[in-house]
Amino acid sequence: MRDRCVYDGVGYTHGDRTVSVDSAELDQGRQVGRSRRKLADRDDLLARLFLLPTAVYIIGLVAFPFFLAILFSFSDVTTGNPSLDLVGLRQWRTILSSSIFWTSLWNTMIFTGISMVLIVLISHVLASVLVKDFKGKWFVRFCVLLPWTTPVALAAVSWLWLLNSIFSPIDWVLRWFGLIQENSYYLGRPVLAMGSIIAIHVWRIVPLATVIIMAGMMAIPSEINDAAEVDGAGFWRKLREINIPLTLPITAVAVLFGAILTFADMTVVFILTRGGPTQSTQVLASWAFFKGIEGGDLAQGAAVALFLFPLLLAAAIAILRMVRRREVM
Structure with a gap:
C-alpha cells in the first residue's frame, strides 16, 4: 500500500522523513482558500463585477456625451470658440x-x-x-x-x-x-x-x-x-x-x-x-x-x-x- 503523509502538529511525516511546515503559513493558506471560496459564492458581488464593464461603457459613451450635449445646447460653443458661455434658451429659439x-x-x-x-x-x-x-x-x-x-x-x-x-x-x-x-x-x-x-x-x-x-x-x-x-x-x-x-x-x-x-x-x-x-x-x-x-x-x-x-x-x-x-x- 502507498504510504500516506501524516501531519503531527510540527510537520508532515512520510516514512522516516519529516517536512516541517510553519503553522502560520498553513493558516494563511487556509484563509486565502476560504476567502476565494467566499468570493466565488457571493453572487451579488460577482454580478456587480460582471456589470462593471457595461456600466463604464454606458457612462463613458452614452451618459457623458448626452449630458454634454445638454450643456452645449444652452451655450454658444462653436468649434472656433470653445468658451462655453451659457446663453439660456437662445439656441432652442433659433432652431425653432x-x-x-x-x-x-x-x-x-x-x-x-x-x-x-x-x-x-x-x-x-x-x-x-x-x-x-x-x-x-x-x-x-x-x-x-x-x-x-x-x-x-x-x-x-x-x-x-x-x-x-x-x-x-x-x-x-x-x-x-x-x-x-x-x-x-x-x-x-x-x-x-x-x-x-x-x-x-x-x-x-x-x-x-x-x-x-x-x-x-x-x-x-x-x-x-x-x-x-x-x-x-x-x-x-x-x-x-x-x-x-x-x-x-x-x-x-x-x-x-x-x-x-x-x-x-x-x-x-x-x-x-x-x-x-x-x-x-x-x-x-x-x-x-x-x-x-x-x-x-x-x-x-x-x-x-x-x-x-x-x-x-x-x-x-x-x-x-x-x-x-x-x-x-
Missing part, C-alpha cells in the same frame, strides 16, 4: 424659428413612418417563408441577411451608382422593357429622392426584423398551423390571422429597434442626397450633423440632436405600453 428644422422634423416622421410599415410587412412575409422547410433554405436565408452584414457606407455607395442620373442600370433595364423613355433622376427629384432613401433603408433593416420575427414564429405551436391548414387556410390567411397576431409582442420589439435605427440614421441621407434636393430629404439626424460638425456650431447641432430624444422616448413608451396591453389580454 428655422424653416429647415420643421422641414427636417416632417421628413423624419415621413421617413420613419413609411419605413417601419414596409419593414413590418416585408419582414413578416419573409419570416413566414423562411420558417418553412424547403430545398436551399439556408442559401435563401443567407441572401436575405446579406444586406444587414454589408457595411452601410459600402451599401450606400453601391446604391449611389445604381441610382446615378446618367449611368443607372435600373434606368437601362426600364428603358429596355419600354417602361421609361428618359432618365429618372432618382436623387434629383424630391419625391423620388425620398422614395429612394426609404427603399434603401428598408432594404438594410428588413433582415434584422426578419430574424427577430422568425424567432417569434418558431415559438408558435405547430398544432395551431396544422389546424389552420386542415381548415383550408392559405398562406395569406395564416399570416393575417395567426402569425401577425401571435407575434405582435416580438414584432413590437422589432419596430422599436427599427424606429431607433431609423430616427438616428443619417448615413444614407448623407452619402446619397446630403438632404437635397431643396431639403426634401433632410432629416433631424443629418441636419444636426451639418449644423454641429460641418457648420461648426456645436450648440445648435446639439440642440437639434436632442430633439430626437423625446421622439424616441415617446415611441418607446407607446410601443412598450402596446406590448403590455397585449400580454394582459
